[in-house]
Amino acid sequence: DAKTTQPNSMESNEEEPVHLPCNHSTISGTDYIHWYRQLPSQGPEYVIHGLTSNVNNRMASLAIAEDRKSSTLILHRATLRDAAVYYCILMRSNFGNEKLTFGTGTRLTIIP
Amino acid sequence: DAGVTQSPTHLIKTRGQHVTLRCSPISGHKSVSWYQQVLGQGPQFIFQYYEKEERGRGNFPDRFSARQFPNYSSELNVNALLLGDSALYLCASSLGAGYTFGSGTRLTVV
Numbered sequence: 001d002a003k004t005t006q007p008n009s010m011e012s013n014e015e016e017p018v019h020l021p022c023n024h025s026t027i028s029g030t031d032y033i034h035w036y037r038q039l040p041s042q043g044p045e046y047v048i049h050g051l052t053s054n055v056n057n058r059m060a061s062l063a064i065a066e067d068r069k070s071s072t073l074i075l076h077r078a079t080l081r082d083a084a085v086y087y088c089i090l091m092r093s094n095f096g097n098e099k100l101t102f103g104t105g106t107r108l109t110i111i112p
Numbered sequence: 113d114a115g116v117t118q119s120p121t122h123l124i125k126t127r128g129q130h131v132t133l134r135c136s137p138i139s140g141h142k143s144v145s146w147y148q149q150v151l152g153q154g155p156q157f158i159f160q161y162y163e164k165e166e167r168g169r170g171n172f173p174d175r176f177s178a179r180q181f182p183n184y185s186s187e188l189n190v191n192a193l194l195l196g197d198s199a200l201y202l203c204a205s206s207l208g209a210g211y212t213f214g215s216g217t218r219l220t221v222v
Contacts, residue, residue: 099160102156
């Protein structure tokens with residue numbers, strides 16, 4: 001499995017944008033970049049995914065480097081409810097037929 | 113629509129016992145996966161089932177087994193429980209891109 005590298009922890013002020021980085025230098029051409037987050041006492045929650053182009057949805061934006069060796073999850077205006085562990089995961093397909101390989105993720109703390 | 117539901121939410125078992133955990137996927141989702149999350153770590157893949165067939169197995173001992181039923185619900189069974197099996201067990205279902213997780217079953221082995 002291709003590996004990802006994320007900072008262990010980050011802090012951000014409430015109502016400010018947050019940029020969560022992920023390095024995946026061994027990514028293959030067919031790997032999709034997925035992001036999940038896990039709030040305290042809950043199961044992981046799908047956030048966003050992409051292949052080559054930047055992606056936006058109601059939760060976040062995903063910026064993918066041109067060489068695809070890194071990506072950044074962007075929360076445009078952090079709230080206290082965004083405090084969670086964020087996982088960057090590579091998957092070979094775009095369909096729910098393969099496992100998710102979680103790392104240790106980035107623990108995001110939001111400062112009121 | 114109901115999300116992924118897991119039962120029970122909490123469970124305490126004694127070493128050597130066996131346990132059965134249950135999962136109901138989102139209606140229409142045919143893929144169900146099981147993950148183990150030990151405190152302080154990310155979830156680790158145990159099994160995946162699709163249309164009642166095993167599609168993947170993680171690096172877990174044979175004490176762990178699972179099955180999927182015709183209605184796509186699933187059970188995870190663990191025999192001869194060890195203290196190290198204490199964890200949050202998560203079930204996830206999928207229809208396409210993206211998995212939806214349940215809130216998990218917290219298993220404590222004493």
